[in-house]
Amino acid sequence: MSTPSGQAAANAANKAVAPSPAQLKEWNIRVGIIGGSGIYKLEGFQLVATVNPQTPWGYPSSPITISKNASGTHVAFLARHGLTHSFTPSTVPVPANIASLKSLGVKAILAFSAVGSLREEIAPKDFVVPSQIIDRTKGIRRGSFFGEGEDKGVVAHAMFGDPFCETLRPLVEKIARETLAKVAPNVKVHGNKTAVCMEGPQFSTRAESLMYRAWGGDIINMSALPEAKLAREAELAYALIATATDYDAWRPSEESVGVAEVIACLVANVQASQKVTAALVDPIHALVKDDESELVKKHEGTMRDSIMTRSEAIPESVKPRIRYILPWFAA
Ligand SMILES: CSC[C@H]1O[C@H](OP(=O)(O)O)[C@H](O)[C@@H]1O
Numbered sequence: 001m002s003t004p005s006g007q008a009a010a011n012a013a014n015k016a017v018a019p020s021p022a023q024l025k026e027w028n029i030r031v032g033i034i035g036g037s038g039i040y041k042l043e044g045f046q047l048v049a050t051v052n053p054q055t056p057w058g059y060p061s062s063p064i065t066i067s068k069n070a071s072g073t074h075v076a077f078l079a080r081h082g083l084t085h086s087f088t089p090s091t092v093p094v095p096a097n098i099a100s101l102k103s104l105g106v107k108a109i110l111a112f113s114a115v116g117s118l119r120e121e122i123a124p125k126d127f128v129v130p131s132q133i134i135d136r137t138k139g140i141r142r143g144s145f146f147g148e149g150e151d152k153g154v155v156a157h158a159m160f161g162d163p164f165c166e167t168l169r170p171l172v173e174k175i176a177r178e179t180l181a182k183v184a185p186n187v188k189v190h191g192n193k194t195a196v197c198m199e200g201p202q203f204s205t206r207a208e209s210l211m212y213r214a215w216g217g218d219i220i221n222m223s224a225l226p227e228a229k230l231a232r233e234a235e236l237a238y239a240l241i242a243t244a245t246d247y248d249a250w251r252p253s254e255e256s257v258g259v260a261e262v263i264a265c266l267v268a269n270v271q272a273s274q275k276v277t278a279a280l281v282d283p284i285h286a287l288v289k290d291d292e293s294e295l296v297k298k299h300e301g302t303m304r305d306s307i308m309t310r311s312e313a314i315p316e317s318v319k320p321r322i323r324y325i326l327p328w329f330a331a
């Protein structure tokens, strides 16, 4: 992943560079936003800079914009599939995305995702803040910062029983509900739901869709994993806002999902997502505003007990890479 190709090569060629330590200090960026399908920029924020950090895992899927809101809070934004939607869900450079946000100082990530609904009560255009996830990716995506590729020789097992930050998730659900009640009262917000993350890029068969329902899945997408796993390994608070675009393929009397249906719904979802983002940035920033914040302390250091490999056995070449995502790592 350190040799950029395709869209990543285009990003590398982009003139945007890594910010200086003085800039980072001035901006105090604590919140990162990952835009999903249809969300390629932030609306209603003032652009301050565009940066493109090269991480040990390559470049992020898009240059990262640093913007501020009216209260002066800075946020970092990247587009998961690139600015031209050129990365498939299976080829998004997730380690670079998470590592680059971490390198800017981000402590909490709010990620957006267009999803199919596996339940009658979750209608297209509804918002869902899931609490659980079922992994149906097929092992072709890099799923960990540890033990793969150039990071072979170090083994870590992160806790993932609660895949989303249990402090951030209820806050995101509450503020999304309050905001949408004002700006889009027909849009329902559902909490405590289970997402299924499938490989794609094809949508599910009807049999698969029915199976996911039987398993307890409520919504389905192709991109929440390994993003949530790598955010956990990088000790970041991470929450997902899923916006429903379709009923997938489980309804016997309906046409199964196609891209046209998804896109038709996305326009409304994206407008609502921009409003919800605007409402969430300050409250999330307040939770992680400095290194003494409770939520920062809750996540930082959690990987100390997860790294199994004895420090003397970890290859010297891997150590600075671990330090890039876990600055406390001193072995
Ligand atoms: C455009 S339909 C399938 C596509 O949409 C979702 O993307 P994202 O999660 O980035 O909004 C889904 O995961 C698939 O990648």
Ligand SMILES: Nc1ncnc2[nH]cnc12
Residues within 6 Å of the ligand: 114, 115, 116, 117, 198, 203, 204, 220, 221, 222, 245, 246, 247, 248, 249, 257, 262
């Ligand atoms: N039905 C579906 N399956 C997987 N990912 C999706 N993204 C939007 N709708 C989807």
